[in-house]
Amino acid sequence: NAGVTQTPKFQVLKTGQSMTLQCAQDMNHNSMYWYRQDPGMGLRLIYYSASEGTTDKGEVPNGYNVSRLNKREFSLRLESAAPSQTSVYFCASTWEGLRLGGYTFGSGTRLTVV
Amino acid sequence: GESVGLHLPTLSVQEGDNSIINCAYSNSASDYFIWYKQESGKGPQFIIDIRSNMDKRQGQRVTVLLNKTVKHLSLQIAATQPGDSAVYFCAENRPVLNNAGNMLTFGGGTRLMVKP
Numbered sequence: 010n011a012g013v014t015q016t017p018k019f020q021v022l023k024t025g026q027s028m029t030l031q032c033a034q035d036m037n038h039n040s041m042y043w044y045r046q047d048p049g050m051g052l053r054l055i056y057y058s059a060s061e062g063t064t065d066k067g068e069v070p071n072g073y074n075v076s077r078l079n080k081r082e083f084s085l086r087l088e089s090a091a092p093s094q095t096s097v098y099f100c101a102s103t104w105e106g107l108r109l110g111g112y113t114f115g116s117g118t119r120l121t122v123v
Numbered sequence: 124g125e126s127v128g129l130h131l132p133t134l135s136v137q138e139g140d141n142s143i144i145n146c147a148y149s150n151s152a153s154d155y156f157i158w159y160k161q162e163s164g165k166g167p168q169f170i171i172d173i174r175s176n177m178d179k180r181q182g183q184r185v186t187v188l189l190n191k192t193v194k195h196l197s198l199q200i201a202a203t204q205p206g207d208s209a210v211y212f213c214a215e216n217r218p219v220l221n222n223a224g225n226m227l228t229f230g231g232g233t234r235l236m237v238k239p
Contacts, residue, residue, distance in 0.1 A: 013166075044229075049131055049231070050231060050232075051212055051229035051230050051231045051232055052167070052212070052229040053229075054226070054228075057226075099166050099167070101166075111157040111159070111169050111172060111214065111227065112167075112169075112227060113169075114166030114167045114168070115166050116164075116165055116166050117164075117165070117166050
């Protein structure tokens with residue numbers, strides 16, 4: 010089925026370890042986004058990529074890096090994980106300029122840093 | 124276990140009643156608004172949207188009302204069902220002056236609990 014696919018679904022890291030969260034969409038969307046969701050809070054934007062070849066910081070970029078590998082894939086990297094990065098991470102995509110229907114979200118990656 | 128919305132405002136309704144979920148947005152320049160539904164362990168799912176040139180939009184069992192004067196958005200669910208139990212988020216689209224063109228900003232969410 011068409012949509013946004015995130016891997017892994019669950020991950021436990023030790024403080025200081027690194028990892029990359031993968032995201033791929035097959036809807037030919039131009040724009041892709043990484044959000045984090047913490048208890049009692051809405052989604053906060055970490056990084057986004059308006060189109061292939063561009064990336065920009067969102068609201069909470071510190072401690073993260075991203076790569077827009079191609080039009081389909083947008084990865085999020087934690088170079089040195091910290092307990093404060095324990096969260097649920099969502100990838101989303103949309104047509105450039107946010108056409109009707111908003112974003113399509115993946116099912117999330119639940120990350121725990123111990 | 125549930126890790127989303129542990130301290131969210133909660134609306135508890137009886138099955139069959141109507142539900143009204145409210146949201147205040149912050150930016151008067153926002154031109155597009157969306158309601159999302161998020162069930163436990165899943166990503167947000169689009170429910171209904173409305174553009175700023177409209178006051179009301181109806182879908183199947185859902186209605187969104189927009190009051191630009193007080194920057195208020197509401198989601199009405201008719202004949203609420205147990206399957207409507209979820210966390211509901213409003214999102215506003217803010218035009219931004221960069222190559223992104225647009226940016227969605229999400230509210231904190233409201234948990235809807237439907238009692239059978």
